[in-house]
Amino acid sequence: MIRPTIRCVLAMAAGAPLALLVAVFVPQLWFAGLVWVPMVLALAAIDALLAPRAPVLKLSCPGVIEIGAPLLVEVTVAGKPVAGLEIAVATGAKLAPRAEGRVRLARGENHAEIAFLPVRRGTDRIEALWSRWTGPFGMIWRQRVEQVDRSVMITPDIRPVRSSAHLLLRDAQMGEMARVDRGEGSEFEALAEWRSGMERRTIDWNHSARHLKLLARENRIERNNQIVFAIDAGRVMCEPIDGLPRVDRAITAALLGAYAALKLGDRVALFGFDSQPRIASGAVSGTRAFPLMQRLAGELDYSTAETNYTLALATLAGDLTRRSLIVIFTEFTDPTGAELMIRAAVNLLGGHLVLFVILADDELEDLAAAEPATIDDVSRAVIAASMLRERRIVQARLRHAGVHVLEARHDQVGPALVRQYLDFKRRNLL
Structure with missing residues (x-):
């Protein structure tokens, strides 16, 4: 031509x-x-x-x-x-x-x-x-x-798994080999002679009386816990943040958390939903199951439907047969949807530990903090500040109800989630 x-x-x-x-x-x-x-x-x-x-x-x-x-x-x-x-x-x-x-x-x-x-x-x-x-x-x-x-x-993006997972787990004081974590954990490991500096609550008085010397219980972090990563793929989560949809940012963070949990011997399940449940995997264990998690996460499609928290979380609760840590990745914009979300989340607290993961909205914060030069700038700043205030109110209500909330930037949410998960394990909350 x-x-x-x-x-x-x-x-x-x-x-x-x-x-x-x-x-x-x-x-x-x-x-x-x-x-x-x-x-x-x-x-x-x-x-x-x-x-x-x-x-x-x-x-x-x-x-x-x-x-x-x-x-x-x-x-x-x-x-x-x-x-x-x-x-x-x-x-x-x-x-x-x-x-x-x-x-x-x-x-x-x-x-x-x-x-x-x-x-x-x-x-x-x-x-x-x-x-x-x-x-x-x-x-x-x-x-x-x-x-x-x-x-x-x-x-799905698993670059954080390859680059930072080993750095996050290096300081965890636990691994695939059953290593002792003195003074912490709930599973009994061994008896050792009590020494100055050890906590008094670890003293085993019955064995100490039998052996005529103070013996302390050495515990380790409990393994084989169940972690469920529930990802909202509804309309709001498909909006872009820094060029990529929120749901993809959530999937990346969930895969990093899933790899850390599998590496530490816990069982992991994946759950995706929008107006109804879309994917639901059974609980798996071992790092060999990570490709399965990656494939299932890749099958979670984008949606234009509104999220139905009541149906999704009720279905998830009915499928769980033991106490689990439920990590929910979502976003809320209107008070009505937030109210339904809070009610559905409170119903899970009876037998589970619930953690909400929310991506910080840098665009709203920049609009609210920008110096206004015109009337339109003032209107945008007022609306952005109002939306941020509603987000904080919803987060405060979730925390008041007993739900843990984690808010972080999209490029920091994965490591923050792993650190929160490790903190739960150290505090024996799982």
Whole structure:
């Protein structure tokens, strides 16, 4: 396909004022202005004939990428490089191009990288590879479109699991091997002679009387607890925060918490809901079950429905047969939905430990704290402050009812959740 360049269009348009000047000052040579257009067209035709042949392009990219991680599409020119070659890649809606989405090769280069950002989980496609180059005069574009049709699977983000899980667990004083955590925990480990500095409540008076010396009980953190990660996938949770939906931020944090719990010997279950329960896994144990958690989390689809907390949490409570730590990732915007959420959460407190995880809304905080310059700025600040006040009221009501609440930024919520989970274990609340 051949198209004119900007240079060709400007050169063609420049003939009009030249023809006008000739007609005004030398009217007997008015027909000379008609020569300009054929001359430019002839130059463009020569440029098209002298343009290099279509280069052979090879495209390579990973078939699986995590949401939020940059996808680099590599394009290599086989053979002699073409000066001024421009390359672009056409993709689906789940892959957003970074920068302009195209790249121009410098003279002598035969390799290019185009970056995309996955913004939705699922499967997307790299549909076509576009390339164009000019002739030696820069008058025409020669353009070529190659159909690629290569699929890319976008999975939940587990980069925090690979990068920070071992750092968070390093200070936990417990692991897969049953290590002693002196003075804490609820499971009996062994008897040891009591020494100064140990807590008096650990003294076993019956064995001390039998052996005629003070003996203390050494306990360890209880294992085999049950942790349920319940993720709200309703309309509000599908709104973006810093470029990615809230539900994907919640899934990343939940997978980090699930890995920590599996690593420490606890049992983990995943529950997803919006207007009704969507996914419900049984409790699994061992780090070998983590890929199952990742796959199930990837199947939690986006929804435009309002969240039904009453149905979802009642269904979850009916499926649980033992005391569990229920971690609920959600977001609330209206007082009516928050009231239903509080009532449903209070019903779980009879036999379970409940933790609500909420992502801090930086956009609302920035709007409320911004210095107003116009009337619209004042209106936005007042509305943002009102919404933040309602959030704090709901959080206060949850804490007053006995529900634990964790609020953190989207890039800090995963580590904060693991630290909260470890604190629950140390305090024997599970």
